[in-house]
Amino acid sequence: MERSPAFYVWVSILVAVAGLALYAILMSLIYSLEVFEFSIHVIWVTMVSNYVFLVVSSTGLCIVTSLGHVFGMERYELIGRRGVFLALITIIFGMISIGAHLGHPERAMIFNLLTPNFYSAMWWMGALYTLYIVFIGIEYWLLARNDLNERSEQVEGLGKTIYGLLAIKKLDNSRLNAVLKDHKLLQFVGAAALISGLSAHNTLGALFGHIEARPLWHGSYYPIYFLLSASFCGYAWLLAVSIATYKIKKENIPEDYRSLIFEMAQVLALLLSAGLLFTAYKLGFGLFTPEKVKPIMLFLKGPFSQAFWLFEIAIGTILPIPILLWATKQKNIIGVLIASVMVLVGVYVMRYDFVVAAQVYPVIKNGLPSYLPTFMEVIFIGGVLGALFLTYVLGDKFLPLKEERHH
C-alpha cells in the first residue's frame, strides 16, 4: 500500500478535530450537561439538528444506492459500496451525536426494550433506526466481501488476518457461501434496509410532526418533506464526497462513473426544484394558517430570515439548479462538486433553523431570539463531523469503496 504524506496530514488534522468532540463528551460526563450551556427554553439544539442532518443523509444515501441493487439499475451499482459505506458511517455518527445529547443514553437502551411506548414516535424512530443500522451494515459487508477476500490474499501479516476476519473467511467453504454470493440476497437485504430506512425516516419526521404544542413542526408536512430532502441530500453527499475523493487523490474518474455523475446531477437539479415547490407550499400554507403565521414570519423577515433566504433558498436550493444544469451541459465535474457542496451547506442550515426556530416560538417572549450555538456545542459538532470524515478517509484507504463494477 502506497504511503503519501498528504494522507497522514489529513488523518492527523481529523484526529485532532475528533479529539475535540471527545473532550466535550468527557467534560459533560465529568461535570454536567451544563458545559454545553443549553438555553433552558431552546432545549433541542445543534446536537439534534446535527443528528437530523446526518440521519437524513444516511437515508438519502440508502435511497440512492438502492436504485442500483434493489431496483436493478445497473449503472447505479457503481456507487453501491461508497454510498452504503457513507450511509453506515453517517447514521453511526448521527447516533453518537444524539447519544451525547441524551441525559441517560444507557437507560434509553434498557427501557426502550423493557417498557416501550408504542404511541411515541421517538420509540419507533429508535427501534427502526437500530434495525436500519443492522441491515445497512450487512448490506455493506455483502457488497465488500469479495474485495475483502481478495485484499486478504494480496497483503501479508496483520493486514491479512484483519481482512480475513472482516470477510469471515470460514464461510468460504461452507454451504452459505453460495447464498452469500447470490445477488438475490443482496437485493433482499437492500430492500430491507430501504424499507426500514424510509420507515425510520418517516417516524423522525413524525416525531416533530406530532408535537401540537409547536405550531411550526405540527402536521404531516415534515414527514413527507423529510423524505424529499433525504433524496436530494443523498445525491449531494454522494456527488460531493466521491468527486472530492477523486480530486484530492488526483485519480481519474472512470468513464462510466463520469457519465453517471452527470445523470445524478440532473436528477439532483430536478429534486431541488421539487424541494422549491415544497418550500413554496410550506410558506403559502403557513401564512394562511393562523397558528403558523408567527413562526413562519420568523423565517420571512424575523431573526432567521438571513439563514432562510441566503442559505436555505439561495445557496441551498436556487443557485445549485442552474450550476448543475450548466455543469452537465459543459461536462464540468468541478461545477457539480461546487453545487453539491452548496446543497449540503443549505440542508445543514435548514435543519438547524427547523429545529431551533420552532422552539423559539411561542415560548420566548419579548425580543426574540438571542439564541446562538455555544462554544462547546460548536466544538462537539465540529468534532463529530471531523470523526465522520476521519472514518471515511480511513475507510477509503483500507476498505473497498471504489466505483467499480460489482461482480
Next chain:
Amino acid sequence: MNNAAKKIGRRHFLKLLAGAYGYATLGSPGFVSAQTQRYGKLADTTRCIGCKRCMSACKRWNKLEVERNELVSDRETDLSSQNWVVVNLRADAKNLTQRIYEHWACQHCIQPACAGVCPVKAITKLPMGNVVINEKKCIGCRYCYQACPYKVPRFDFEKRITRKCHLCYDRIPLLNYMKPACVEACPVEALSFGYKHEIILEAKKRIYKERNARYILGLKEAGGTDMLTILPTQPENLGLIVAPQKMINHNLDKLRITGAGFMGASALAGLMYTYATLTQGKEKKNRDSSD
C-alpha cells in the same frame, strides 16, 4: 319537537359503533381511568397575596435547591428543575390597574401530551390525577418539554433528567390523605385541594359569587386539566401561554401524520421504480455499446 331528526338509523348506529371502537382502541389508554374519582387543585389568583410560601413549602418537601433572593415577594421566577411551583406578579394588559399573583405549576392534564410522547413510559397519569415523572426511568430526551403545551417539564442538567411538579403524589395517599405541600402552606386559602368534581363546583361557585373572578383556566384548555386556576380576566391578557381548547396530541392525530408520511414513502418508492423502468432502455444501450 322533531323526533325523526333524533332517530338513529341502523347504518348510522353501526358507524357510531365502529367509531367508538376505533376511539377506544386508538385513544389514549388513560381515557377510561381518567373518568374515575380524581383529585384536583384549585388556585385562586384573586385571593393570592404573593407570599411565595407555596414555593418554599414545595422546595422543602421535594428537597429542591433554593437560589438566593428567589423567595422574595414580587421577584420574577421561572419554572425550572428546582422550581416546580412559581408565583409571579402579572398585570392585565387591558386594565393595567388590575394586578394579580399567578400561581403556576404543572397543570396535570387529563390527557397528558408528555406521557403520550415519552418513549419509555417514564411519565404516568396516576388514577388520583397526578402526572408523575419516574426519575429513575427518564432518559433525558426532553421530548416531554417539547410536547407540553405549557412547557412545564424542565431539564435538570446535573441529574440529566426532566423534573416537574407531581402534585405531591408521595403525600396524598400515604400520610393520612395530606394535601400537597403548597396547598397546606397557603395562609389565605388561595389554594385548595379535593376531589375534582368538588373543585370544579367550588370554582364555578366563586365565579358566580365573587366580582373579580371571571375565568376558570383548565376546564377546557388542553382537553381539561386537573389543576384549575381562577383568573380575573382571559389568560392571554395576563401574558400566560394559551393552550388550545382541545385535547393535545391525540393518538388519532399522530396516526394521521404518520400515515401521511408512509404514503409519501410509498410514493417515493413508486417514483424510484418508475425511474428505474423508464431508463431501462438507456441501460440496455449502454450494455450493448460496451459489448
